[in-house]
Amino acid sequence: MAETNDNEVVLQVAGISKRFGGLQALSDVGITIRRGQVYGLIGPNGAGKTTFFNVITGLYTPDSGSFALAGRPYEPRAVHLVAKAGIARTFQNIRLFAEMTALENVMVGRHIRTRSGLAGAIFRTKGFRDEEAQIAARARELLDYVGIARYADFKARTLSYGDQRRLEIARALATDPQLIALDEPAAGMNATEKVQLRELIDRIRNDSRTILLIEHDVKLVMGLCDRVTVLDYGKQIAEGTPAEVQKNEKVIEAYLGTGGH
């Protein structure tokens, strides 16, 4: 485990370009995220936010770009490799195992860090059983941490929308990631749920975690993020603190030009 240092770079990506047929979805985009930061990615519809996110998390292969996580180069060639490297993500459209309990959903996240493997699971060795008990205990702690411990034994699909998003975050935390990438975590939330989400993200940051966030709710981004990148038509038109970015002419124009969000 790398030493915790406020200035330590967790994620560094540079020169990312991605073309879909005739459309240049990303042109030479790069970001640097330091430990303990909440880093926001914003931009009007179609700006390339999801594409950028998908490239970083191994869902899309970029045409060019370099990637380093906690100082080590990583190749985002597949989602499971990115998860192993230490990036956990949530999805815009929640992707939980609907028929599994909340606890089981978090345990699945934890399994990428376990050692007994398939043989242990089939033969139910003592090592496997001990490990399962530890995983369950850790999963319960995480459910408590995100505020939904009381639903541990409920099927995921029976949880409210806001609680399902919390569950996704607990599952992401279960992998002990270097970076947690949240894809529009406030989407579909009501005002109360947004306030609670903000408190949760703040709490995660205060525990020295590092977060990358795509979010349409500009108010939430500006109130929460340490730094922000603004994309427009696949180009990075601004990077800086929320206060800097809000004053940037290109940003104002991009948002006003499309009617904003």
Ligand SMILES: Nc1ncnc2c1ncn2[C@@H]1O[C@H](COP(=O)(O)OP(=O)(O)OP(=O)(O)O)[C@@H](O)[C@H]1O
């Ligand atoms: N798989 C794909 N194939 C072809 N074009 C794509 C694909 N994914 C995205 N695009 C295009 O790339 C551009 C950027 O889309 P992207 O979804 O990354 O933007 P976004 O900023 O996330 O938008 P939104 O805010 O609407 O989610 C858009 O013009 C989109 O139509």
